[in-house]
Amino acid sequence: MAELKGWKEIPIGGVIDKPATAKEYQTGTWRVIRPVHQPENCIHCMMCWLYCPDQAIVIEVVDGKPKMKGYNYYYCKGCGLCANVCPKTNDKLPEEKRAIVMKPETEFQD
């Protein structure tokens, strides 16, 4: 989270005086489980990108077609929606066949 400002420095009335400041709000600090992309199983259908409430899915357009490139973990709050809507991810598939695997955040702490 960015440095918090004092009462004399901020606009009155809770007004946010410029657009797109939500970018500075790193919802990724909330995360307790982390989606991990397994590109070998991904069909680049963009369902995860469409549903992610935090625009945390990174895409790249290759030959006019979008490709799922993984996650921006600054914004991914670990809600699991992407894994839920992904056609290549479900409980019946073994983990190694899924496009998205949800893992405890603790596994990634140094």
Add this chain to the structure above:
Amino acid sequence: MPEVKNRQAVTGAQAVANAMRQINPDVVAAYPITPQTPVVEYFAQYVADGLADTEMIPVESEHSAMSAVVGAAAAGARAMTATAANGLALMHEIVYIAASSRLPIVMPVANRALSGPINIHCDHSDAMAERDSGWIQLWAENAQEAYDFTIMAIRLAEHEDIRLPVMVNFDGFIISHGVEVVDFLDDEVVKKFVGEPKVKYPLLDVDNPVTHGPLDLYDYYFEHKRQQIEAMKHVYKVFNKVAEEFAKISGRKYNILDAYKVEDAEYVMIALGSTAGTIKYTVDLLREEGHKVGVIKPQIFRPFPKTELQGLLNGRKAVIVLDRSASFGAEAPLYEAVKSSLYELAVKPQLGSYVYGLGGRDIKIEHIRKAFEDAFAGNLIADEERYLGLRE
């Protein structure tokens, strides 16, 4: 003193509606509620007759009225509404939002008792329920003051050091429906006095997009409240400046405290609104009998004029506070505020609390005299609430 060009006998409601017509706000959203109804009726008529080019929004409830003016003010419009009693109570949620969002809305309130039991007559329980909402509260004694304060309130609310909404309180029926002589200013003079709305962060400025009313959790809410506290601290300085300018165009000079025969007074009564007029009359009678009495009418209740009161009350023999509302299980609101103001005084006066006039109950000269006589006899008890005009 400027020549009186427009002296008319009108009801307080008409005086207030005429002030609104002259202010010519961009938006008025209102719902009629007794005893505010004639304000909205007169104003709607002015709009229908083309005498104001205000966007008039007849809403289905006061909650919507306040919501619509909040939206309009955030968009950058000069927005007004008017209400009373349960209407104000129904606005309550948005009343706080208006102040917290620092929107300079001006709202005349024809003070009336809050139900239940159902009662449509004057008391101050409606405004007192909003005393901590962050609105500035002006209190008028008569139709003239209701008119003048409505115009002055625009300048106060929109001042860049303040940016807070203002409630102009005037007693329901007593002022709203009583006919009095009022000196109106010329339309052009009012237009020039209120000027163009001073807009801050308008939503409709598409080149500079802003967000109003975002989520404000433990990380910033406290800081925004501190800003509101600060804005309240500027009110008296700005009020005095606005009052000075208003005196130039009207010949009527208002002070934070309207002090009548207080200079040498040993016994001072304090009251809000129209009753101050009856007290002034009683003070005249008692003065003829040789009693050193006076009356103070705070023109502003929020922010509370603590320092100003301390200056006037230090060393007096007794201070009697009359409240037209009760605070159940605690001291009446005006009394509580006066009492706490006097805590630090070097020479504390005796104090007495009197509640009167609930639900429109008459307040008579005898009642006021009785309270003064208690004070003359040294029979005041600071911790005892007494009642005027109540049947035992």
